[in-house]
Amino acid sequence: MSSTTKFLVGGVVVALVIGLLIATSFSGSTSDYLTISEVKALDAEQVRDSRVSGAIVANSVEWNTRELHLTFQIEDETGTLPISYHGPQPDMLVDAVEAVAIGKYNHEAGVFEANDLLMKCPSKYEEKE
Structure with missing residues (x-):
């Protein structure tokens, strides 16, 4: 796997984790x-x-x-x-x-x-x- 592909996969994983954290923090804090x-x-x-x-x-x-x-x-x-x-x-x-x-x-x-x-x-x- 090339370094560019590894970088893209890593970026997608980080973006998904951040998105998941944001979504769960808002759903639990709203009333x-x-x-x-x-x-x-x-x-x-x-x-x-x-x-x-x-x-x-x-x-x-x-x-x-x-x-x-x-x-x-x-x-x-x-x-x-x-x-x-x-x-x-x-x-x-x-x-x-x-x-x-x-x-x-x-x-x-x-x-x-x-x-x-x-x-x-x-x-x-x-x-x-």
Whole structure:
């Protein structure tokens, strides 16, 4: 086999490996944005990482400092959803009006189990006067 042929075969193999790595990294890191009613309507077999957002229900936030466990409810025009999160308290939790939870819906418990939270603070999006 000539050196040119070896070079071409090696280049094709490297390109295929890189393409495969890119394809698998994107498929595992993407999640769908769903409404609360869409999350609740998923069959147990369909449950995968999803993003759901909504307004934080007043007086629903409970933070357990010993277990680093946060529970609260969000609501949108389609309903209300309890959220459970284990981890450090989000920085903007006190001022947040809206939350985006990333995780999976637990049908048995009726709770969205978030593995990541994004808090939206209204003051950052208000128009300056």
